[in-house]
Amino acid sequence: MTEAAFTPRVFSGIQPTGHLHLGNYLGALKRFVETQNEGVESLYCMVDLHAITVWQEPEALRRATRELTAGFIASGLDPEKSILFNQSQVAEHAQLAWIFNCVARMGWMKRMTQFKDKAGKHAEQASLGLFAYPALMAADILVYHATHVPVGEDQKQHLELTRNIAAKFNHDYGVDFFPDTQPVIEGAATRVMSLRDGEKKMSKSDSSDMSRINLTDDADTIAKKIRKAKTDPAPLPEAPDGLLDRPEARNLVNIYAALSDRSVDQVMGEMGGKPFSEFKPALADLAVDRIAPISTEMERLMQDPAEIDCILARGADRARGIAAPILHRTYEIVGMVGAGGA
Numbered sequence: 094m095t096e097a098a099f100t101p102r103v104f105s106g107i108q109p110t111g112h113l114h115l116g117n118y119l120g121a122l123k124r125f126v127e128t129q130n131e132g133v134e135s136l137y138c139m140v141d142l143h144a145i146t147v148w149q150e151p152e153a154l155r156r157a158t159r160e161l162t163a164g165f166i167a168s169g170l171d172p173e174k175s176i177l178f179n180q181s182q183v184a185e186h187a188q189l190a191w192i193f194n195c196v197a198r199m200g201w202m203k204r205m206t207q208f209k210d211k212a213g214k215h216a217e218q219a220s221l222g223l224f225a226y227p228a229l230m231a232a233d234i235l236v237y238h239a240t241h242v243p244v245g246e247d248q249k250q251h252l253e254l255t256r257n258i259a260a261k262f263n264h265d266y267g268v269d270f271f272p273d274t275q276p277v278i279e280g281a282a283t284r285v286m287s288l289r290d291g292e293k294k295m296s297k298s299d300s301s302d303m304s305r306i307n308l309t310d311d312a313d314t315i316a317k318k319i320r321k322a323k324t325d326p327a328p329l330p331e332a333p334d335g336l337l338d339r340p341e342a343r344n345l346v347n348i349y350a351a352l353s354d355r356s357v358d359q360v361m362g363e364m365g366g367k368p369f370s371e372f373k374p375a376l377a378d379l380a381v382d383r384i385a386p387i388s389t390e391m392e393r394l395m396q397d398p399a400e401i402d403c404i405l406a407r408g409a410d411r412a413r414g415i416a417a418p419i420l421h422r423t424y425e426i427v428g429m430v431g432a433g434g435a
């Protein structure tokens with residue numbers, strides 16, 4: 094089987110920890126919706142097994158998983174078109190992860206910078222799961238033979254590891270079974286920075302809630318956060334290159350462009366030279382217009398957790414339909430009795 098034999102299939106995983114914010118929306122969700130609407134088969138997975146590599150309060154985890162799902166749907170992902178599910182309901186992820194634990198080398202895992210960052214000085218106290226995290230991620234992707242994986246820049250190394258695991262498996266067993274997965278890295282243009290510091294990414298873990306627009310913020314809160322966003326005193330430059338050394342101005346222009354589906358050049362054509370006292374209200378109106386309906390819809394969906402659970406269970410059934418034969422064949426290749434083979 095050659096690479097060309099793999100039909101295009103998109104997979105991405107998102108951890109159900111913390112709230113979704115504008116950065117997640119513009120960097121990931123909005124693009125997921127576009128991919129879905131192009132008709133590419135896509136799976137979006139709430140990676141609850143990854144979440145517990147660091148301690149999670151069980152009630153908070155359940156709630157975050159449902160809220161993330163609500164955020165996906167409210168942003169335009171259609172559970173009939175895309176496959177939305179939580180990882181733990183499809184046991185094949187964990188099963189393939191075990192095989193990959195036996196393929197990946199200690200040396201490879203030790204080089205993972207995210208582990209080093211997350212474990213910090215206390216690596217001895219970190220869970221074994223946190224260390225093995227990237228092998229489970231490889232299993233998430235490869236159990237569907239996914240060909241494209243949209244992720245942030247910070248996941249590049251994990252995608253590289255996924256390709257190495259696939260290649261070593263194929264090599265060790267003399268097969269051409271797992272595809273060479275392509276990362277689809279979120280572009281700098283869609284990277285949303287903090288509203289308090291234009292050099293820092295907008296993040297769910299920033300201690301200041303004013304630094305981000307949450308997808309659960311209501312219209313007034315969204316408008317207030319834009320009004321109070323940090324800027325410099327000068328008006329917007331006349332041309333885009335004037336934004337280069339003005340990170341806060343650049344961030345707000347980027348947000349405006351992304352929310353209105355226009356290029357930065359187009360936005361500067363309209364807004365260049367205007368003072369923030371004019372630009373900010375226009376941006377606030379636009380943000381409220383695009384984000385407030387999402388937060389309203391999320392709130393509505395969260396009133397009915399049973400409905401969300403139903404969507405996840407149905408998504409898991411569909412996901413299993415793809416994953417089970419691939420895991421079965423993997424077991425057969427590896428030599429597990431009961432999985433067929435000579």
Ligand code: TRP
Nearest residue numbers: 104105106107108140230233244
């Ligand atoms: N590690 C990813 C992150 O922190 C989440 C993730 C888990 C993922 N499994 C995945 C992303 C599979 C893409 C594909 O963002």
